[in-house]
Amino acid sequence: xxxxxxxxxxxxxxxxxxxxxxxxxxxxxxxxxxxxxxxxxxxxxxxxxxxxxxxxxxxxxxxxxxxxxxxxxxxxxxxxxxxxxxxxxxxxxxxxxxxxxxxxxxxxxxxxxxxxxxxxxxxxxxxxxxxxxxxxxxxxxxxxxxxxxxxxxxxxxxxxxxxxxxxxxxxxxxxxxxxxxxxxxxxxxxxxxxxxxxxxxxxxxxxxxxxxxxx
Numbered sequence: 001x002x003x004x005x006x007x008x009x010x011x012x013x014x015x016x017x018x019x020x021x022x023x024x025x026x027x028x029x030x031x032x033x034x035x036x037x038x039x040x041x042x043x044x045x046x047x048x049x050x051x052x053x054x055x056x057x058x059x060x061x062x063x064x065x066x067x068x069x070x071x072x073x074x075x076x077x078x079x080x081x082x083x084x085x086x087x088x089x090x091x092x093x094x095x096x097x098x099x100x101x102x103x104x105x106x107x108x109x110x111x112x113x114x115x116x117x118x119x120x121x122x123x124x125x126x127x128x129x130x131x132x133x134x135x136x137x138x139x140x141x142x143x144x145x146x147x148x149x150x151x152x153x154x155x156x157x158x159x160x161x162x163x164x165x166x167x168x169x170x171x172x173x174x175x176x177x178x179x180x181x182x183x184x185x186x187x188x189x190x191x192x193x194x195x196x197x198x199x200x201x202x203x204x205x206x207x208x209x210x211x212x213x214x215x
Contacts, residue, residue: 016054019044023065028110032062032123059127066118066133069111074140076104084151090210091203094152095196101148102195105180112180138173145169145176153206160213164206172202 022044027035037058041048055061080100085093105112115137117123124130149172150165179194 015046015050019046019051019054019061020065020068023061024069024110024114027062027065028113028117031117031121032114032127033121059124059130062124062127063130063133065114066111066130066137069108069114070133070137070140073104073108073111074144076107077101077144080104081148090153090155090206091199093154094149094203094206095199097148097152098195098199098202099192101176102179102191105176106191113184116177116180142169142173145172148172149202149206152203153210156210156214160210163213164209167209168202168205171205172198175201 019040023035023040026039026043030039035058037048037051040051040061044050051061055064077100080103081097085096088096115134118130118134119138124134146165146169149169150161153161153164156164175198179191179198182189182194183191
C-alpha cells in the first residue's frame with residue numbers, strides 16, 4: 001500500500017514538473033495571455049484535469065512557473081559566484097561578477113523572457129500572486145546587484161562601497177535588461193560581449209562616484 005502511494009506521488013510530481021517545463025517554454029515564447037490551457041495540455045500530452053489538480057487555475061500555474069524560475073535563477077547565480085572574486089581592482093571584480101551573472105542569464109532564458117514580458121505588460125492582472133512574485137524578483141535582483149557592486153568596490157572601504165552600490169545598482173539592472181533584449185533581437189550578439197560593455201560602464205560610473213566621495 002505504501003509502495004503504491006509512493007509511486008503515485010512520484011508520478012504526480014513528474015507530471016507537475018512536465019507541466020511547468022512546458023508552460024515556461026510556451027509562455028516565454030507567446031506570453032501569458034496568448035497561452036491557453038488547451039495549448040499546454042496539447043504540448044504536455046496531459047489532460048486539463050492534471051493542470052487544475054496541481055495548480056487550480058492558469059493564474060496559479062503562472063505563479064508556480066515564476067516562483068520556480070526565480071529560485072532556479074538566483075540559486076544559479078549564487079552557485080556561480082561562490083565566495084566572490086579573490087583580490088583585484090573594483091573594475092576587475094565587477095567584470096568577474098557580471099561575466100558569471102551573464103552565464104546564469106543564458107541558463108534561464110525562458111524565465112527571464114517571461115519576466116520581461118510581465119514587467120512590460122498588464123498580462124498578469126488576473127494573477128496577483130504571480131505579480132507579487134515578479135515584484136519580489138525585481139527587488140531581489142536589485143538587492144543582489146547592489147551586493148555585487150558593493151563587493152566589487154569593497155577595497156574603497158565600506159562607506160564608499162555602499163554609496164557606490166546605492167548610486168549605480170539600478171543602472172546595472174537596466175543594463176542587464178537591455179543586454180537580454182539585445183540578445184533576443186540579434187542572435188549574432190553574445191552575452192559575454194554585452195557583459196564586457198556593461199562592466200566597463202559600471203566600473204567607470206563607480207570609479208567616478210568613489211573619487212568624488214573620497215574628496
